[in-house]
Structure formats: structure tokens, C-alpha cells
Amino acid sequence: MVLLRRVSVAGAIVIVAAVVGTLLARELVGGGERASLTVTVAGRSAHVVEGTTLAGAAARFGLHLRAGDVLDVNGKVLRAGAVPGRFLLDGRPASAGMRLRSGDRITVVDGHDRREPLVRRIVRVSGGMPSDPQFTVSRTPGEQVIVSGALSHELVSVRFRSSGPARVERAVALTFDDGPSPQYTPRILAALTKLRVRATFFVIGYLAEANPDLVRQELRLGMTVGNHSYNHPQVPPFARLPPQLLRDEIALGEQILSRLGARPHLFRPPGGSTSPGLVRATAALGQRVVLWSLDPADWSPGSSAKEITKRVLAAVRPGSIVILHDGGGDRTATLTALPAIVRGIRHRGLQLVALTAKPPKPQNATGHP
Numbered sequence: 001m002v003l004l005r006r007v008s009v010a011g012a013i014v015i016v017a018a019v020v021g022t023l024l025a026r027e028l029v030g031g032g033e034r035a036s037l038t039v040t041v042a043g044r045s046a047h048v049v050e051g052t053t054l055a056g057a058a059a060r061f062g063l064h065l066r067a068g069d070v071l072d073v074n075g076k077v078l079r080a081g082a083v084p085g086r087f088l089l090d091g092r093p094a095s096a097g098m099r100l101r102s103g104d105r106i107t108v109v110d111g112h113d114r115r116e117p118l119v120r121r122i123v124r125v126s127g128g129m130p131s132d133p134q135f136t137v138s139r140t141p142g143e144q145v146i147v148s149g150a151l152s153h154e155l156v157s158v159r160f161r162s163s164g165p166a167r168v169e170r171a172v173a174l175t176f177d178d179g180p181s182p183q184y185t186p187r188i189l190a191a192l193t194k195l196r197v198r199a200t201f202f203v204i205g206y207l208a209e210a211n212p213d214l215v216r217q218e219l220r221l222g223m224t225v226g227n228h229s230y231n232h233p234q235v236p237p238f239a240r241l242p243p244q245l246l247r248d249e250i251a252l253g254e255q256i257l258s259r260l261g262a263r264p265h266l267f268r269p270p271g272g273s274t275s276p277g278l279v280r281a282t283a284a285l286g287q288r289v290v291l292w293s294l295d296p297a298d299w300s301p302g303s304s305a306k307e308i309t310k311r312v313l314a315a316v317r318p319g320s321i322v323i324l325h326d327g328g329g330d331r332t333a334t335l336t337a338l339p340a341i342v343r344g345i346r347h348r349g350l351q352l353v354a355l356t357a358k359p360p361k362p363q364n365a366t367g368h369p
């Protein structure tokens with residue numbers, strides 16, 4: 001009994017000593033009840049208790065992951081915070097529940113803004129496409145390569161790939177610039193109606209604003225109404241205007257016409273001033289540049305009706321786009337010349353047409369991501 005008791009006491013002392021020693025050791029290394037690990041958190045050395053998870057360490061050290069946004073092709077936020085940040089453990093992605101080991105390195109990687117992916121589509125153009133800039137009444141067969149944002153469907157680019165030579169129509173387009181004019185436009189409309197001709201009017205924005213009923217009358221009579229800029233600036237040449245001003249002139253002219261119900265999306269730059277940059281800027285606004293192939297100089301103060309007629313009939317051919325004017329000066333000669341011009345063109349077996357800008361109908365569209 002005595003021996004046993006001694007042993008018991010001795011054993012108890014040993015056990016107590018061992019327990020105290022362990023507790024002391026744990027106190028020394030961890031400051032807690034479990035062992036401590038040394039890890040690197042965002043570049044700094046730190047201690048965590050054994051069993052700490054990645055998420056636990058993130059919470060304890062106040063690590064925040066900034067999420068990035070998904071942007072559309074124009075840089076607008078499409079899905080805020082949709083690109084999450086993440087933690088890396090020793091440079092590798094790790095799950096939040098992963099337990100840390102001594103020497104682990106935790107890195108915070110914020111989510112970066114990401115642009116939406118692009119998709120590319122091929123659309124066969126039935127009937128072909130007019131050229132841009134357009135000089136004649138003709139269409140080129142081919143297909144459109146359309147690139148747009150996969151999520152926003154915002155257009156990035158449209159490129160036309162021709163698959164053959166342009167087909168010139170047996171048609172002529174009479175176009176009238178610089179109106180509407182209260183003095184001449186009604187008379188020119190009356191003459192065209194009497195001759196049963198549909199023509200195209202490229203109107204100046206501020207004049208359309210001042211004479212909206214004339215634009216409505218043009219539309220009612222089946223004429224096409226196109227955009228000829230808002231102010232008709234000519235100095236410097238239109239294509240050399242500062243880009244923002246150039247875009248504003250086109251966009252403002254188009255706004256006036258849209259309000260009046262005209263949506264042909266055809267633009268004729270003042271003075272016919274063009275450049276690749278102008279064509280691109282116009283296309284970006286959803287419009288096509290229309291120029292001409294035949295200028296009988298009715299704008300020249302000395303031109304008589306006879307001379308205007310002669311110049312048109314001497315040069316007209318299938319596909320001609322003829323530039324005339326219903327504003328910007330005395331248009332008596334133009335008005336007087338119209339019946340002979342129309343008769344002469346028809347006599348050559350050519351039809352008189354108004355220009356159109358119908359969007360091509362998608363046909364056999366095939367997705368090519």
C-alpha cells in the first residue's frame with residue numbers, strides 16, 4: 001500500500017509536471033491552446049494557430065478581395081463585381097477551407113476589370129451592298145463580317161467582303177441638295193410629282209428645322225430624305241473639321257431628320273468633301289456617305305436650263321447619281337430643266353429611282369465565334 005501510494009504520488013507528480021510543461025510550451029509558442037504556425041500574409045510574416053484555414057486567416061488579418069467588373073466593348077460596366085479576386089497559397093489557387101501549414105505564403109490577387117468577349121458573325125447580303133462612299137446606283141455582292149460584344153451585342157465593326165464585281169443598275173438617281181427652300185422646294189416637288197419621279201433630297205439640318213412641313217411633304221411624296229449636315233460648314237472642307245465637330249454636324253442633322261420621321265441614314269458631306277476618316281465617322285453613326293457621279297453645275301449662277309439639261313444627258317449612264325440643288329440660290333434654271341432631263345433619261349431606257357439605305361436582310365446567318 002505504502003509502495004503503491006509512493007508510486008502513485010510519484011506518478012502523479014510526473015503527470016502533473018508533464019501537463020504543466022506542455023501547457024508552458026504551448027504558452028510560449030502560441031499564446032493560445034494550440035500550436036502556432038508562421039506564415040507570410042500579403043508579404044508580412046505572421047502567426048496563426050494550427051488548424052487555421054485560408055478563409056480564417058483572411059478574416060483575422062482583414063484581407064479583402066476587390067472584385068473587377070465585366071465591361072462592354074465601349075468600356076461601360078456591364079456586370080459590376082463579376083470578376084472575383086482570389087487568394088493564392090504559395091502562388092497557387094487554393095480553396096477557402098484549406099488549412100494552413102507552416103511557411104505558407106498567402107497572396108491577395110484582386111479581380112481585374114475584364115472586357116466582354118467578342119463574337120464574329122457572317123451575314124450574306126442578299127442583293128449586294130452599295131459602296132461607302134457611294135458614287136453610283138450599284139450593288140456589290142458579298143457578305144458582311146459583323147463583330148460585336150458577346151454579352152452587350154454592341155457593334156464593334158462591320159466589314160463588307162465582296163464576292164464579285166459591282167452590279168450597276170439600269171437606273172439613275174436625281175438628288176437635290178441644300179434645301180428645303182420655301183421658295184423652290186415646293187415647285188421642284190410639284191414638278192417631280194407631275195413627272196412621277198422619286199428623287200433624293202439631302203437637306204440641311206437647320207433649314208429642315210425651320211421648314212419641317214417641307215420635309216414631311218418630301219416624305220409623303222415618296223422621296224428619300226438624306227442628311228446634309230446641320231450647318232453646312234464649308235471652310236475648312238467638311239472632312240477636315242475637328243473630329244468632334246464633324247461628328248456633331250452629322251449627328252445633329254440626323255436627329256432633326258429622325259424627329260421628322262426620315263430614317264434613310266444617308267449622308268452627303270457639304271461640298272462632297274470626303275476622306276477615309278469621314279467615311280468611318282459616318283459609318284460609326286450608322287450612316288453611309290453618298291456622293292455623286294454627275295455634276296451638271298446647276299449651282300453655278302451662269303448655268304441655263306438648256307446647259308444643265310445638255311450636261312446631264314451628255315454624261316448620264318446606267319447607275320449615275322446626279323447632283324442638283326433645290327436650295328442655296330436661284331433654282332429657276334434647275335426647275336426649268338427638270339422635264340427635259342427626266343424625259344432624256346427615260347428615253348435611254350433608264351429608270352429614275354430614289355436612293356435607299358435598307359439594311360441588308362440577314363440570310364443564312366452563320367455564327368463564327
Ligand SMILES: [Zn+2]
Pocket residue numbers: 177178228232270271
Ligand atoms: Zn450642299
